[in-house]
Amino acid sequence: MSIYAIGDLHLSFAADKPMDVFGKQWSNHPERIAKAWKQQIKEHDIVLLPGDISWAMNYEEAAPDLQFIADLPGHKIMIKGNHDYWWSTIKKVREHLPASIFAIQNDAIAVGDYVVAGTRGWNTPSMKGFTLEDHKLYSRELGRLRLSLEQAKQAKLPILCMLHYPPTDETFARTEVIDLLEEFEVIYCVYGHLHGEAVFHAMPKNLYKVPCELVSADAISFAPKCILK
Structure with a gap:
């Protein structure tokens, strides 16, 4: 079993919002994702989907977007992104998910020799323009991350974590998110949300004690990234 990750699929088979309005790199991106996915991923593999599905x-x-994902090989685990407006309560989300997809919210799931935790996250306090509303959302996400990691810890397995927002800011400052990742000894964290060539090359692959990796679809050339074999 290998574990892969790819975020920010931004599918829109019914919503009709083509992504190539954001640049030619997004042209036919669902077909490109599916092709790369089928070339790499086997039925017993795990694919982490950190939001903006x-x-x-x-x-x-x-x-149709969820069915597109379900029809691809592997077991998929997803969290909510800031653009997942279709995502309401976790109970309703799970009722609508095809069998090969599992959604995390305030909890965790064991897969093979690992356990996966995660939450959406939010802008961090050191970011420019951080508001009182941002503080409210950030604090709520910290609570959700702790709940998820506490449940993951009960599995007594190495912990993988998904975030949608990055765990730090553009200066790579230490945050309470990083503190939690370190406290629970997370062995690997993947995140998305960020786009643009300048950002892709700037983000480090390690933040303090925790290996972290940006896996937005366009950051990894629309091919799921293998993070563990």
């Missing part, structure tokens, strides 16, 4: 506004619109 679909542009859909409701479950009806999200259905």
Whole structure:
């Protein structure tokens, strides 16, 4: 069993929001993702999907996007991104997910020799323009991350973590998110949300004691990234 990760799929089979408006690098991106996915990933592999799965506004619109993912090989584990407007309560999300997809929210799931935790995250306090509303959302996400990591710890397995937002800012400052990752001895963290060539080359692959990697689809050339074999 190998573990892969790819974030920010931004699918829109029903919502009709083509991503190539953000640049030619996004042209035909679902087909490119599917081709690379099928070339690499076997049925027993795990694929981590750290948010921004679909542009859909409701479950009806999200259905073809989720089915697209379900039809690809492997077991998939996802978290919510800031653009996943279709995602309401975790109970309803899980009711609508195809069998090969599992959603994490305030909890964790054991897969093989590892356990996966995660939450969306938010902008960090050291970022420019951080507001009182940002503080509220950031604090809530810290609580959700702790809940998820506490459940993961009970499995007594090495912990992998998914975030949608990066765990730090553009200066790579220490944050409470990083403190939590270190406290629970997370062995690997993947995140998405960020786009643009300048950002791709700037983000480090290690943050303090925790290996972290940016896996936005466009950052990894629309091919799932193998993080563990």
